Amino acid sequence: MSDKFDVIVIxxxxxxxxxxxxxxxxxxxxxxVDAFAGKDGKQALGGTCLNVGCIPSKALLDSSRQFYNxxxxxxxxxxxxxxxxxxxxxxxxxKDKIVKQFTGGVAQLFKANKxxxxxxxxxxxxxxxxxxxxxxxxxxTISAANVxxxxxxxxxxxxxxxxxxxxxxxxxxxxxxxAVPKRLAIIGAGVIGLELGSVWKRLGAEVIIIEALPDxxxxxxxxxAKVAQREFKKQGLDIKLGAKLGKAEVKKDGVHLVYxxxxxxxxxxxxxLLVAVGRRAYTDGLLADDTGVKLDERHRIVxxxxxxxxxxxxxxxGDAVRGPMLAHKGSEEGIAVAExxxxxxxxxxxxxxxxxxxxxxxxxxxxxxxxQLTEEGVPYKxxxxxxxxNGRAVAMNEAVGQVKVIAHAETDRILGVHMIGPGVSELIAxxxxxxxxxxxxxDLARIVHAHPTLSExxxxxxxxxxxxxxxxxx
Ligand code: FAD
Ligand code: NAD
Numbered sequence: 001m002s003d004k005f006d007v008i009v010i011x012x013x014x015x016x017x018x019x020x021x022x023x024x025x026x027x028x029x030x031x032x033v034d035a036f037a038g039k040d041g042k043q044a045l046g047g048t049c050l051n052v053g054c055i056p057s058k059a060l061l062d063s064s065r066q067f068y069n070x071x072x073x074x075x076x077x078x079x080x081x082x083x084x085x086x087x088x089x090x091x092x093x094x095k096d097k098i099v100k101q102f103t104g105g106v107a108q109l110f111k112a113n114k115x116x117x118x119x120x121x122x123x124x125x126x127x128x129x130x131x132x133x134x135x136x137x138x139x140x141t142i143s144a145a146n147v148x149x150x151x152x153x154x155x156x157x158x159x160x161x162x163x164x165x166x167x168x169x170x171x172x173x174x175x176x177x178x179a180v181p182k183r184l185a186i187i188g189a190g191v192i193g194l195e196l197g198s199v200w201k202r203l204g205a206e207v208i209i210i211e212a213l214p215d216x217x218x219x220x221x222x223x224x225a226k227v228a229q230r231e232f233k234k235q236g237l238d239i240k241l242g243a244k245l246g247k248a249e250v251k252k253d254g255v256h257l258v259y260x261x262x263x264x265x266x267x268x269x270x271x272x273l274l275v276a277v278g279r280r281a282y283t284d285g286l287l288a289d290d291t292g293v294k295l296d297e298r299h300r301i302v303x304x305x306x307x308x309x310x311x312x313x314x315x316x317x318g319d320a321v322r323g324p325m326l327a328h329k330g331s332e333e334g335i336a337v338a339e340x341x342x343x344x345x346x347x348x349x350x351x352x353x354x355x356x357x358x359x360x361x362x363x364x365x366x367x368x369x370x371x372q373l374t375e376e377g378v379p380y381k382x383x384x385x386x387x388x389x390n391g392r393a394v395a396m397n398e399a400v401g402q403v404k405v406i407a408h409a410e411t412d413r414i415l416g417v418h419m420i421g422p423g424v425s426e427l428i429a430x431x432x433x434x435x436x437x438x439x440x441x442x443d444l445a446r447i448v449h450a451h452p453t454l455s456e457x458x459x460x461x462x463x464x465x466x467x468x469x470x471x472x473x474x
Pocket of ligand 1: 010011012013014015016017033034035036046047048049050052053054055057120121122123150151152153171192282285286317318319320325326327328329330
């Protein structure tokens with residue numbers, strides 16, 4: 001096998017593997033180096049997202065949602081089931097099967113597109129050479145005109161609550177508990193804390209979430225965050241805001257936590273502790289000292305608006321660079337970079353990236369919040385519509401939440417859409433399309449939406465921007 005390529009990608013997460021496939025589609029000879037090993041010790045392409053992130057978490061969210069509905073919600077439909085049980089080994093094995101299907105799928109896609117995978121740790125050397133070190137220490141060097149760095153991110157570890165993989169865990173550990181913990185504490189009421197907290201709460205764990213900040217979901221629209229906080233409380237998630245963990249000690253009977261909140265020092269003993277306080281760019285050992293690639297103060301690879309590092313032929317994408325740590329953001333950067341390398345025009349619009357939290361109800365948004373627009377001095381108007389007045393949501397017995405559309409006060413251009421409720425992870429796509437085409441609230445309001453569907457809530461919220469919603473008072 002020749003060791004010369006047009007493009008070498010380091011990292012096969014959703015940023016790297018997508019970049020590799022797109023570059024190959026454009027006729028380039030591509031290699032992709034990745035060190036991730038699956039449970040069987042073999043190479044598992046797909047990075048954090050496919051192995052221990054997006055896909056496995058959604059598999060467990062879906063299984064736990066089915067169980068929760070059966071045990072808590074189906075009685076409203078006249079459906080009852082005695083002695084409903086969940087078998088945790090089957091629950092986890094289903095997730096593992098889905099992960100294997102998708103990581104294997106990336107391997108198949110590499111084959112079909114003639115992308116050469118390398119299994120090992122890649123290090124960028126001067127002159128666009130990449131040293132690949134296999135698990136047994138064997139080294140080989142490959143080179144290319146262009147190298148794309150897509151090394152992703154890893155969980156942030158707290159110095160006083162080190163991961164042990166069993167009792168104090170990160171996302172990977174919390175996707176693999178052998179049994180439902182009686183008491184699970186989570187540090188961080190962010191996306192991972194809320195999603196994985198929901199999974200184990202639905203299966204019967206007592207879940208206590210300790211969040212340092214005083215406001216709940218500060219980056220979401222305030223109205224949406226308020227509904228979310230109320231609904232999660234109803235579900236029994238015990239979210240302690242403005243609480244700072246000081247100590248976590250593993251003893252025979254569990255993890256002993258000491259934290260401080262507005263009432264002073266508190267103590268708590270739990271079976272498991274999930275630390276979900278954010279992720280950091282993973283650039284450890286990625287760069288030889290003389291490559292010229294720069295890292296910022298958070299160890300992220302410094303890039304310009306075209307994801308170029310400033311070093312000839314070296315690019316970087318995904319969680320390892322600035323911007324939101326989202327799979328779809330990384331994938332779009334991967335496509336854009338492959339297109340720039342091939343001499344085409346690539347593009348990523350950061351203003352319309354959708355954000356989704358896959359709890360129950362789901363949260364989804366794109367664009368600016370009211371708080372941001374107020375700070376920026378942009379004049380705006382809003383319209384909203386509750387799922388409680390949507391026929392489909394009521395028929396589903398899931399009539400919780402609302403859709404809020406924010407439009408420019410003068411031009412009517414849609415500046416942001418914020419949702420909480422059933423199926424909003426899918427409903428946001430329509431709004432992203434409208435925003436991408438610089439649509440107005442009037443545009444959304446004049447589009448025919450099928451009846452009865454959840455999407456009518458988007459339609460009514462758009463009508464409500466000019467106080468002409470039909471199915472509510474304006
Ligand atoms: P990664 O997916 O982290 O992949 C990087 C890859 O590079 C890894 O395989 C790593 O082993 C490899 N690597 C690193 N350094 C080297 C090296 N030197 N040599 C060789 N290989 C190397 N995002 C969403 O958009 N939606 C979700 O629903 C969602 N859910 C999530 C749930 C959880 C529990 C977690 C943890 C994350 C979730 N995310 C979600 C975030 C998402 O997983 C990341 O944004 C995404 O994986 C980033 O992609 P990436 O390709 O940049 O990096
Ligand atoms: P996050 O940034 O979403 O949340 C971390 C939370 O921890 C924040 O609320 C923060 O204030 C809090 N925190 C930080 N330090 C703390 C401390 N010492 N004590 C108590 N609280 C503390 O991070 P995450 O939940 O770890 O997720 C990491 C990344 O993965 C996110 O950037 C997210 O974009 C991505 N992700 C996305 C999805 C999705 O798209 N649905 C799902 C999971 C993860």
